[in-house]
Amino acid sequence: MVSHPRSLVVVERGAKATVVESYVALKDGLYWTNAVTEVAVGDGARVEYYRLQRESRQAYHVATTHTIQGRDSMLRLHPITLGAGLARHDIYTALAGSGAELVLNGFYLLRGKQHADHHTVIDHAQPHCTSHEYFNGILGEQAHGVFTGRIIVRPGAQRTDSKQTNNNLLLSAEARADSQPQLEIYADDVKCTHGSTMGPLDEMALYYLQSRGLSPEMAAGMLTYGFAAEILGRMEHTDLRRELDHVIRARLADRSPGGRRT
Numbered sequence: 001m002v003s004h005p006r007s008l009v010v011v012e013r014g015a016k017a018t019v020v021e022s023y024v025a026l027k028d029g030l031y032w033t034n035a036v037t038e039v040a041v042g043d044g045a046r047v048e049y050y051r052l053q054r055e056s057r058q059a060y061h062v063a064t065t066h067t068i069q070g071r072d073s074m075l076r077l078h079p080i081t082l083g084a085g086l087a088r089h090d091i092y093t094a095l096a097g098s099g100a101e102l103v104l105n106g107f108y109l110l111r112g113k114q115h116a117d118h119h120t121v122i123d124h125a126q127p128h129c130t131s132h133e134y135f136n137g138i139l140g141e142q143a144h145g146v147f148t149g150r151i152i153v154r155p156g157a158q159r160t161d162s163k164q165t166n167n168n169l170l171l172s173a174e175a176r177a178d179s180q181p182q183l184e185i186y187a188d189d190v191k192c193t194h195g196s197t198m199g200p201l202d203e204m205a206l207y208y209l210q211s212r213g214l215s216p217e218m219a220a221g222m223l224t225y226g227f228a229a230e231i232l233g234r235m236e237h238t239d240l241r242r243e244l245d246h247v248i249r250a251r252l253a254d255r256s257p258g259g260r261r262t
Contacts, residue, residue: 001031009049013042013070018237020047023085025056033084035063039077041071043097048078048236052244054216055083057112064090071097071126078235080244081108081116082251095122095129106135107231109251110143117146122164124157133164136222136231136251139175150182153190168198169227224252229230 025035033055055061061084081087093102099218108116122131137145147166179196201223203210203235209219228248230237235241 001029003031003033005033005035007035007037008065009037009039009047011039011041011045011047014044015042016046017048020049020052020237020240021050022052022054023061023083024052024054025059028056028058030058031056032060033062035061037063037065039065039067039075041067041069041073041075041100044072046074048076050235050237051077051079053079053081053083053087053089054247055087057083057114059084059240061087061089063088064092066092066094066228067102067132068094068096069102072099073097074101076103076105076234076236078231079104079106079118081106081110081118082247084116085113086115089119091120093117093120093122093131094115094125095131096125098126098128100126100129102129102131102133103234103235104131104133104135105231106133107228107229108135108137108145109248110137110145111251112139113142113175115144115146117148119148119150121150121152122162124151124153124160124162125154126154127158127160129157130161132162133162134231134234135166136227137166137168137177138171138227139168139177140171142172142174144178146178147196148180148182149185149194151192151194153183153185153187153192155186157187158189160187162190164194166196167227168196169224170198170200185201195218221252225249230250
């Protein structure tokens, strides 16, 4: 079975909106979702956009999200990937009006043999724009996460302020993360940074928590959850944040048949 959903969201000048786009499987099964979403944010508009992917672990999920922002607009985009056996999400964002601001706040939690690709482009086409990109991934068992983030600062896009971070927490020796942050700068009065990290839990932090009386399991659980909580804390939708908190806590507490924490 295959589905090709297409969504168009237009938020007009000065308006404010919160949008939740959700892909959920009611039961396991083999199928393919091929989704396209376009979001247009008018001058001075404010948008909080959530995209939740919780497909079957046997499913394929391929998606594209395109956004364009007008002058002095604000977009907070939260792509969350928890499901599908093989997933890919391409995100293209264009800051097409002076003074536009973007927060791209993503998270993926993968285990088993799940594979997820995230490819993002933030296009600073006008001056005085700001973008902050945060992507955190938690990978257990044999999961594989790929992140490619590209920031483009066009000629004339002076006074751009752009930050990009991708952090990956590997919960097993077989988990894998590939990260490629990229900058393309064609203007000379800008402030841009990017970086990525990947690795297991910090042994010093684990030791510190255990020295305060926590068991090794509780210490590891707190540090792992904190990796997700950093992303959840930027979400303004209280009910949705609470639901995601419950789902992520439950998945982190689950154990594979082999007894390894994932």
